[in-house]
Amino acid sequence: MSKPTISDLARAAGVSVTTVSHAFSGRRRVDPETSKRIHALAEQMGYHPSSMARALRSGRNGTIALASSMPFAVAAGPSRLGFLMEIAASAAISALTRDLALCLIPPHPAGKGYASVGFDGVILVEPMRDDPLVAHFEQRKTPIVSVGTVPGRPDIPAVDMRSGETAAMLLDHLARQGCRHIAALIGSAPRTSQIEAEAAFRTLAASPDRLLKLSEEEGEEIGYRETLRLLRDDPSIDGIFAAVDAFASGAVRAAHELGRVIPDQLRIVTRYDGLRAKLSQPPLTAVDLHLPAVAEAAVHLLFDRIEGTSRTVAAELPELVVRQSTAVC
Amino acid sequence: MSKPTISDLARAAGVSVTTVSHAFSGRRRVDPETSKRIHALAEQMGYHPSSMARALRSGRNGTIALASSMPFAVAAGPSRLGFLMEIAASAAISALTRDLALCLIPPHPAGKGYASVGFDGVILVEPMRDDPLVAHFEQRKTPIVSVGTVPGRPDIPAVDMRSGETAAMLLDHLARQGCRHIAALIGSAPRTSQIEAEAAFRTLAASPDRLLKLSEEEGEEIGYRETLRLLRDDPSIDGIFAAVDAFASGAVRAAHELGRVIPDQLRIVTRYDGLRAKLSQPPLTAVDLHLPAVAEAAVHLLFDRIEGTSRTVAAELPELVVRQSTAVC
DNA sequence: GTAGGGAAGCAAAACGATTTGCATGAATGC
């Protein structure tokens, strides 16, 4: 009474398993009459081809993984919940349209490797330079695609997040709004987004002493602490560029606490336009990174790569979303 | 040069495949010397047992699915991003500690079924009465566990979210804070959480005309519109119980617009203590649903079910988180 | 000296599909 197999079905239909297989795959002609009979019988018996047997034969199991080098507990906590999970949700949809299932894989929760499932490919979200995940999957010969290039590894296909341009856009906006003394809160992990944000800041703002590199894992709290210190040390600061949205939340809190009015006395912008930016009081000017499109591009790239080809693709240029934190004219 | 198989390894080590298999699984004794040699060679050759072959043999592929009957585009949009994805992230971690990979599966994105991958089990998040997902997986004989019981299906193992108690807790809090005229914004989909919230409201508040059932898919917008209407129609309302956090966000916006001061003139509470509740101005009193524990329980239950046993488990009792929206004494 | 038992390892049969090469019969061409 357990799940019927292809031979059960073949026997019931009075044909060979070959014929049944062809009736389903369409790889060879089978008489329409026969085919119809097979399908009807399959429906009735509740036959579904075993994905595992198919996987063994074809070498593909139809799953791709989404991994972030940032611990899920952090990435999925209030802090980064938006970014990673927004990509995850979109990628899951994109994957399914290509008959792939998207698996979420936290980094080494048990300290060990995850050997149990072999994925057809993996999407790495904002990997760091020398990210152990890259080494891990390369060793297993699993095709990799990253969201945000892998620093130092131009050979790995990626969706270029255009973080340099994004940062420039935000800094330019602050300048146009009249900011003369801009401070930057940038994540200390060596991810392309943060590296390029730093480079852009150094080029455009040129006040290296107002550049703070903070641990992303400490999120809002460290953003708050450091902004407090920053504003006390140098009251002339009139703009803050936060490359991580949690830092921006912290900055807003600090500003309120010091009685600095946003945006009149202090303008704040952040990169990712997530719930934090939208719900902040006042709402934060941020950048629409077109994450659903990015996720789709990543899945597309990975799919191509699994099939053989390989290249890097650029995301649509992120768009500035001006909000009250920098004063609309 | 392609991936080495167990027979390649066996040949290289000068033993049979059986011995290699045993050396890895430990199901039977192999000489420690031999075993060491095999493992060393495996390491050197980069051998990893094929998960697909193992899956075919064992009947398990090591993946479980997480599905929500609410379209991912909605569930993962700003509106419900928190709830579903918070569970997803925690479940992914719990799953991996049991050597399972968690797949995110959006409902019918291409309109078709998802036949490509067969899961060892599935976790349904807040399913509705007669949810098509239940039928789908039951037909495929895939073990099901749900987060929040399935209305009308006490036979399906579930993590009981204790939504009745949760609602009672919130209503009781409002009453204690002095609210006399409470309105409820409840999702119209027949999910246990909403059904029980409605029942609790009818029992405790007893003003059926102030009970509004709204489409969850319209989120904040409909919460806003309806609250506006509600407060205009009946200015005596001094408390709002929103069973969906997006409704609460809308209610806050409406209150601001009408110049109703929160919490002095109007108190607002919501169920899920996500980013919305925390970042709201003022922050919303909500309930800590202990989602990571819920996710862990669901995975645990599913794991047991895959192995054979079956039962329903109750979540830890949710805890009230009092915030400014209802005035702390 | 022989029976008994444990250690170590091997060959072969699953698991459930896909795919290749071959067989059959009927239709067609000349």
Place this chain on the structure above:
DNA sequence: GCATTCATGCAAATCGTTTTGCTTCCCTAC
């Protein structure tokens, strides 16, 4: 009438493991 082609279907090999019996071989006990 014979060769060719096409349509249909089948048997068997294959994918890479796990698992079940069987051999050996060696050691100990009586």
